[in-house]
Amino acid sequence: MKPLLRFERVTCRRGGRLLFEALDLAICPGEALQVKGPNGSGKSSLIRVAAGLLRPEAGKVESGPLALSDDNLALDRELPLERALGLWGGAVAEGMDALGLAILARMPVRLLSAGQGKRAALARVAASGAKLWLLDEPANALDNRSIDLLARLLERHRKSGGAVVAASHVALPGEWRTLELGG
Amino acid sequence: MIGRLIAREVRRGLSGPAWLPAAFFLLVATLVPFAIGPDSKLLERIGGGALWIAALTAALLPIERLVEPDRSDGILDQLSVRGVADESIAGAKIAGHWLAFGPLLLASAVLGALLLRLSPDQLPRLIAALAVGSLGLAALAVAVAALTAGLPRAGALAGLLLLPLAIPLLIFGSAASGDGGSGAFLLESAMALLLVAGAPFVAGAAIRAGRT
Numbered sequence: 001m002k003p004l005l006r007f008e009r010v011t012c013r014r015g016g017r018l019l020f021e022a023l024d025l026a027i028c029p030g031e032a033l034q035v036k037g038p039n040g041s042g043k044s045s046l047i048r049v050a051a052g053l054l055r056p057e058a059g060k061v062e063s064g065p066l067a068l069s070d071d072n073l074a075l076d077r078e079l080p081l082e083r084a085l086g087l088w089g090g091a092v093a094e095g096m097d098a099l100g101l102a103i104l105a106r107m108p109v110r111l112l113s114a115g116q117g118k119r120a121a122l123a124r125v126a127a128s129g130a131k132l133w134l135l136d137e138p139a140n141a142l143d144n145r146s147i148d149l150l151a152r153l154l155e156r157h158r159k160s161g162g163a164v165v166a167a168s169h170v171a172l173p174g175e176w177r178t179l180e181l182g183g
Numbered sequence: 184m185i186g187r188l189i190a191r192e193v194r195r196g197l198s199g200p201a202w203l204p205a206a207f208f209l210l211v212a213t214l215v216p217f218a219i220g221p222d223s224k225l226l227e228r229i230g231g232g233a234l235w236i237a238a239l240t241a242a243l244l245p246i247e248r249l250v251e252p253d254r255s256d257g258i259l260d261q262l263s264v265r266g267v268a269d270e271s272i273a274g275a276k277i278a279g280h281w282l283a284f285g286p287l288l289l290a291s292a293v294l295g296a297l298l299l300r301l302s303p304d305q306l307p308r309l310i311a312a313l314a315v316g317s318l319g320l321a322a323l324a325v326a327v328a329a330l331t332a333g334l335p336r337a338g339a340l341a342g343l344l345l346l347p348l349a350i351p352l353l354i355f356g357s358a359a360s361g362d363g364g365s366g367a368f369l370l371e372s373a374m375a376l377l378l379v380a381g382a383p384f385v386a387g388a389a390i391r392a393g394r395t
Contacts (some may be wrong), residue, residue: 051260051264052264053260053263053264053394054264066264067264068260068261068264070257072255072256072257072258072260072261074256074257074258074260074261075256076191076195078198085357087191088189088261088265089184089187098327118293122188124261147285153312177339
């Protein structure tokens with residue numbers, strides 16, 4: 001099976017600090033990988049390298065179409081949520097439904113709470129239709145109900161042949177392969 | 184995606200303070216008679232050049248909201264993840280910025296020309312020169328905005344960067360507004376074309392370099 005994401009001896013250095021060295025990684029359809037580690041251990045950098053936003057110091061990264069959810073909302077604050085998500089296209093209505101955002105469709109993005117914002121960012125990922133999802137701290141600011149929604153969403157995604165790489169310092173619902181980054 | 188991006192730029196330009204550069208332009212044009220005096224012969228002679236200086240300073244105003252908000256909010260990252268080239272983002276920004284900025288500037292230039300008592304035969308030349316010039320200015324503004332995005336005191340830095348780079352445009356543009364017989368309009372167009380063609384690459388490289 002062709003992996004959706006592959007790292008070949010990838011080394012990443014940030015601000016003079018070596019975060020990880022010669023890292024090999026292959027994520028196949030249906031897999032879920034949680035990147036663990038203390039603050040500053042390079043979890044987010046690994047996600048950004050995988051997304052192609054950060055160039056590794058050495059090594060090769062291969063991936064197909066992917067969707068990313070990180071700390072940034074990347075939604076126009078003055079627009080209602082549904083229109084703001086609409087900029088990114090895809091199955092917006094389904095994505096919003098999956099995260100319980102349908103009732104907030106007309107709410108301006110700037111009025112969303114931290115947890116609602118996180119759900120909106122996850123809804124964009126769900127709507128994207130990409131096979132590979134890269135999630136940076138997906139459970140941050142989510143309440144228990146939303147974490148359940150996230151768990152169900154990830155389960156469905158994996159069953160339909162998708163893969164997930166999530167960076168999180170807390171336990172995530174469901175079954176994950178883990179990768180521990182040093183501190 | 185590019186069409187959606189251009190539409191978004193126009194919407195953001197017009198829903199935000201799009202009238203601000205136009206109002207600023209008119210204000211600077213209004214200052215000229217106060218500084219020079221009401222001599223209509225003199226005003227007619229320097230009016231074209233004065234309006235060009237007003238246009239240049241007005242072009243500085245929107246710079247800070249062109250690239251930096253999208254960078255800090257992760258919109259540029261999300262576009263990159265979707266495979267949109269940074270150069271295409273910059274191109275869409277230039278097109279969208281001009282659509283929100285250019286026509287309003289031209290409309291206020293008509294008012295400004297009346298204020299400075301430009302002769303009726305000079306007005307079409309001024310508008311044509313400003314129309315071409317505003318394209319070059321929009322391209323330059325996006326490039327400078329991308330180069331200064333994320334830097335402290337980016338606004339002041341952007342002014343220091345944009346104004347010198349706009350000098351060729353100013354020279355040929357104000358000459359073309361005054362004298363239709365010279366080749367200044369063609370040279371101005373060539374200058375604007377160079378800026379419009381080069382700016383997406385400069386801005387795209389700057390966006391890439393700014394990604395950390």
